Amino acid sequence: PELINQIAAGEVIERPSSVVKELVENSLDAGASRIEVDIEAGGARLIRVRDDGGGIHVDELPLAVASHATSKIGSFDDLERVASMGFRGEALASVSSVSRFALTSRARDQDAFRIEVDGGKLQGARPAQHPPGTSVEVRDLFYNVPARRKFMRAERTEFAHIDDLLKSLALARGTVEFRLSHNGKPVRIWKAARDEQAALHRVAEVLGEEFPAHSLRIDYAMAGLHLSGWVGLPTASRAQADSQYFYVNGRLVRDRIVAHAVRQAYADVLFHGRHAAFVLYLELDPAGVDVNVHPAKQEVRFREQRLVHDFLFRTLHEALAQTRA
Numbered sequence: 001p002e003l004i005n006q007i008a009a010g011e012v013i014e015r016p017s018s019v020v021k022e023l024v025e026n027s028l029d030a031g032a033s034r035i036e037v038d039i040e041a042g043g044a045r046l047i048r049v050r051d052d053g054g055g056i057h058v059d060e061l062p063l064a065v066a067s068h069a070t071s072k073i074g075s076f077d078d079l080e081r082v083a084s085m086g087f088r089g090e091a092l093a094s095v096s097s098v099s100r101f102a103l104t105s106r107a108r109d110q111d112a113f114r115i116e117v118d119g120g121k122l123q124g125a126r127p128a129q130h131p132p133g134t135s136v137e138v139r140d141l142f143y144n145v146p147a148r149r150k151f152m153r154a155e156r157t158e159f160a161h162i163d164d165l166l167k168s169l170a171l172a173r174g175t176v177e178f179r180l181s182h183n184g185k186p187v188r189i190w191k192a193a194r195d196e197q198a199a200l201h202r203v204a205e206v207l208g209e210e211f212p213a214h215s216l217r218i219d220y221a222m223a224g225l226h227l228s229g230w231v232g233l234p235t236a237s238r239a240q241a242d243s244q245y246f247y248v249n250g251r252l253v254r255d256r257i258v259a260h261a262v263r264q265a266y267a268d269v270l271f272h273g274r275h276a277a278f279v280l281y282l283e284l285d286p287a288g289v290d291v292n293v294h295p296a297k298q299e300v301r302f303r304e305q306r307l308v309h310d311f312l313f314r315t316l317h318e319a320l321a322q323t324r325a
């Protein structure tokens with residue numbers, strides 16, 4: 001199973017930021033309101049994610065790192081309407097097979113316990129000190145897979161990937177507090193945003209102060225589809241094109257249909273929208289979208305592509321058109 005897990009890891013765990021993604025998504029699934037990410041040496045030496053979520057009962061700790069063990073999907077039917085970020089039950093098994101791994105957790109009304117996994121070998125649960133919630137420590141990523149370790153880039157580069165990833169997660173969940181540190185130095189502190197004003201403030205912090213001043217608020221629902229967020233007006237700044245975030249049911253998505261609808265709406269009204277920043281949230285019935293397309297989970301497939309496309313196009317078109325009036 002160790003080799004199988006290492007192979008599975010190759011698919012999902014490409015670099016330190018992929019580990020951070022899986023761990024933070026688990027924290028979000030656990031209902032955390034505060035998530036702390038500590039990184040050392042760009043993640044090559046240490047990735048630690050701490051949360052104040054629901055925690056894991058001691059009996060389930062070994063299951064958490066077992067392959068194909070997930071607590072989030074009860075039946076094949078559930079797979080049709082995934083609401084959680086994770087659902088494959090492979091992430092911790094994969095990560096723990098290619099690192100020196102520790103999981104410490106305290107479930108509600110329970111004591112805290114810790115398990116360690118070294119290159120796939122599990123060491124049983126021992127009592128530990130921990131506030132309610134979970135900490136995962138991943139040390140020496142890929143230490144036992146030299147071919148992978150070789151592919152890690154400079155500390156700065158790997159950390160930049162982690163920072164980018166955390167930005168996208170911080171925008172996805174405005175009501176959660178995020179902290180990020182590198183080599184012991186605090187790099188980001190994003191406090192929980194409780195109202196729309198605060199949410200916009202977080203967007204400004206993450207995207208740069210320029211954004212809100214030149215943006216339009218979007219909030220429109222029709223036929224079971226709800227689009228909200230902010231669209232920036234096109235600028236000459238190329239950097240804005242890097243600030244395009246589209247979420248489907250809280251999940252960052254790069255999708256052809258979406259990209260086309262957004263581009264068309266800008267092009268139609270303002271001639272060029274390539275350098276526009278936007279942060280948009282589409283909510284729809286989970287049954288209307290398949291997130292099970294690829295392990296990296298950035299792709300989705302809409303059941304009714306045409307409907308989604310036209311809804312996005314019309315909503316954005318109308319909003320942008322007002323800026324010319």
Ligand code: ADP
Binds near residue numbers: 055056069134
């Ligand atoms: P998945 O997220 O696809 O279920 P993972 O391998 O990422 O699979 O996690 C396995 C299981 O471990 C989860 O289903 C969950 O029950 C538990 N788990 C992992 N991380 C956390 C966390 N931070 N808080 C609570 N439970 C967690």
Ligand code: MG
Binds near residue numbers: 025026
């Ligand atoms: Mg997961």
